[in-house]
Amino acid sequence: MNKRPLYFDYAATTPVDERVIQAMVECLGFNANFGNPASSSHAFGLAARQTVEQARRQVAELVGASPEQIVWTSGATESNNLAIKGVAQARGVAGGHIITSQIEHKATLDTARQLQEAGVAVTYLVPDADGLISATAVSEALREDTFLVSLMLVNNELGTLNDIPGIGARVLEHGALLHVDAAQGAGKVAIDLAEWPVDLMSFSAHKLYGPKGIGALYVGPRAQQKVLAQMHGGGHEGGLRSGTLATHQIAGMGTAFALAAQSFTAEKATIVALRQRLLEQLETVAGVRLNGSATQRIPHTLSLTFSEGEFNSAALSAGIAFSATSACNSASNAPSHVLLALGHDARSAGRTIRLSLGRFTTEQDIDQAVQLIKAALASAPAFWVV
Numbered sequence: 001m002n003k004r005p006l007y008f009d010y011a012a013t014t015p016v017d018e019r020v021i022q023a024m025v026e027c028l029g030f031n032a033n034f035g036n037p038a039s040s041s042h043a044f045g046l047a048a049r050q051t052v053e054q055a056r057r058q059v060a061e062l063v064g065a066s067p068e069q070i071v072w073t074s075g076a077t078e079s080n081n082l083a084i085k086g087v088a089q090a091r092g093v094a095g096g097h098i099i100t101s102q103i104e105h106k107a108t109l110d111t112a113r114q115l116q117e118a119g120v121a122v123t124y125l126v127p128d129a130d131g132l133i134s135a136t137a138v139s140e141a142l143r144e145d146t147f148l149v150s151l152m153l154v155n156n157e158l159g160t161l162n163d164i165p166g167i168g169a170r171v172l173e174h175g176a177l178l179h180v181d182a183a184q185g186a187g188k189v190a191i192d193l194a195e196w197p198v199d200l201m202s203f204s205a206h207k208l209y210g211p212k213g214i215g216a217l218y219v220g221p222r223a224q225q226k227v228l229a230q231m232h233g234g235g236h237e238g239g240l241r242s243g244t245l246a247t248h249q250i251a252g253m254g255t256a257f258a259l260a261a262q263s264f265t266a267e268k269a270t271i272v273a274l275r276q277r278l279l280e281q282l283e284t285v286a287g288v289r290l291n292g293s294a295t296q297r298i299p300h301t302l303s304l305t306f307s308e309g310e311f312n313s314a315a316l317s318a319g320i321a322f323s324a325t326s327a328c329n330s331a332s333n334a335p336s337h338v339l340l341a342l343g344h345d346a347r348s349a350g351r352t353i354r355l356s357l358g359r360f361t362t363e364q365d366i367d368q369a370v371q372l373i374k375a376a377l378a379s380a381p382a383f384w385v386v
Contacts, residue, residue, distance in 0.1 A: 005321045006365050006372075010358030011156055011184060011301045012323055016252070017209040017359070023255040024211065027051060027248035037245045038236050048247045055254025059203065062257040063182075064192035065218050071237045072245060075215035076183035077107040078230075079202035080150075082217055082241065083179040084111045086227035087148050087200070094119050098148040099141050101125040101133045102341040103157075105181055108150055109337075121145075127341055131158040131292035135166040146176045153185035153201075157323075157338040157354055158292035159301030161189065168197030177223055183207050183215075187260030188268070188298045199223040205249070209359060210256030214249035217241075267359060268299070274357050274366055275299040281370040285377065291342060291352065305344070305352040309377055316353070316376035320369055323354040 007015075027033045027048070035044030037052045056067045073079045088096070100112050102124045109124075116122045123141045125133050133151055142149075149171050154161055164180055171178040179200040182191065187208045193201065201218040205211055219227060219240070233242040260267075279302075282288050287308025313324065335349040344352070355369070 005317070005319050006369055007360070008320050008322045008355040008357065008365075008369060010361075011159075011207070011354060011356035013206050013212065014209045014358055015360065016206075016211055017256060017259060019259060020210055020252045020255045024248040024252040027251050033247065033251075035247075037247050038234070039244075048245075051247055051251050052245055055250045058254035058258040058261075059216055062191070062261045063186060063201070063203070063218065064194040064196075065220075068238075069193075069218050069220060071217045071219055071240050072250060073215045073217055073241055074213055075206070076105075076181060076202040076204035077215075078241075079204075079215050079217035080105070080107040080179075080181055081111050082227065082230050083200040083202060084108065084148065084150055085115065085230055086240070087177055087179070087223070088115050088118075088120055090226050090228035091147060095121070095145065097121040097123065097143050097146045098150065099123045099125065099138060099146060100150045101127060101152075103127050103131065103133075103155055103338040104150070104152055105156055105183070108152075108181055112150070129342070130296065131155060131160040131338075131342055132296060133162050133167070135163055135170050138167050139170045142170070142174045142176065146174065148177050148179060150179040150181070153180050153182040153189060153191075154298055154301075155292070155338065156184045157301075157336060158303045158342075159184075159297045159299075159356075160292040161185075161296050161298055163296075164198060165196050172197040177226065184301070185298070187257070187264065188300055190264070193218055193220065200227070205253035205256055208256050208260055211249050211252040214246060214253045216253070271357050271361075272299045274361055274363065275302065277363060277366045278302070278355070278357075278370065281367070282373070285374060291339065300358065301354065301356045303339075303352060303354050305339075305348055306377060307348065307351065311351050312376040313353075316372060319372040320355075323356075324350075324352070 033047050033051055035048040037048035056070045060067045060070050100108055112122045125137050127133055153164055168178050177199040180198050181202045183204040186203050199220045199222045204215040229240050231242050236242045289305045291303035335346045339349040339352055
């Protein structure tokens with residue numbers, strides 16, 4: 001069997017933690033907690049309902065929310081759609097204005113464009129040189145008819161961290177709602193929705209050592225009654241998201257968020273040390289550049305551009321699992337829209353890789369990855385286009 005490459009793509013997805021797998025297994029099979037949590041009033045259904053509500057509390061506790069403010073979805077993509085389309089459609093009037101940025105996830109950008117085609121005006125803010133969206137930029141873009149601002153907490157390609165509390169204060173003063181995509185931030189950033197002026201926030205389990213196919217949307221007090229359901233058929237989740245709840249996936253997400261809360265401080269310190277080890281060793285590589293702010297960021301995700309010499313991407317991918325772009329762009333093989341917004345041309349974007357660290361990354365992984373990167377720079381084939 002061929003040796004598997006080193007895994008440096010945690011921003012794309014994380015392996016499911018063994019403790020999460022165990023929590024999910026306990027909801028599968030006849031002798032397990034398999035009942036329908038949404039509609040069955042017998043013992044099987046009630047037990048499943050208890051598991052669902054425990055998981056709701058676990059998710060809420062990590063982010064400083066109340067359990068009743070957490071709505072289950074299939075993932076952050078659905079949460080983004082529910083928040084953005086739901087707010088736009090609940091207004092009951094045509095037009096209006098929303099604000100987002102050029103470097104959002106495609107789940108936000110494509111949703112905004114769909115609303116744009118339906119007659120909603122959209123402002124796509126340009127990031128600054130550090131890959132950040134400032135509160136000032138948001139303030140200057142706000143209009144009388146602005147009803148929603150939708151921005152990331154952490155950029156999925158760069159790892160840059162927006163000042164969401166500062167942005168939220170400006171949006172709150174204006175009167176619009178603020179939606180935040182926190183898929184890359186939960187468990188990595190200390191989120192306190194009891195204090196932050198945020199109305200809607202999207203989460204995903206598979207970015208945090210939970211299963212794919214499950215996520216959540218936080219719906220705060222100001223957003224209550226201002227979100228229109230996008231999926232109908234039973235009025236589940238407070239009428240915002242119909243469908244039989246997947247108990248095993250929900251239990252997995254709850255356990256993943258609970259584990260993140262328990263290990264938050266220690267795990268962040270470990271990732272900081274690993275990132276520092278990586279960057280220190282790369283200092284000897286000519287022409288390598290870290291994209292995005294060096295300070296206002298999470299330590300887990302690094303976007304690196306190699307501007308000198310040739311770069312053997314094929315050789316590197318044999319030894320390291322990394323992303324040449326974000327997962328949302330990989331299907332089209334197009335240059336990263338995030339890097340283009342930061343001023344890269346197609347060639348420079350093509351010489352950029354995203355390395356993301358996680359719970360199972362080791363010092364040995366870091367050392368081996370640096371050696372593979374150096375080898376890839378030294379062994380570019382003659383046919384490689386630069």
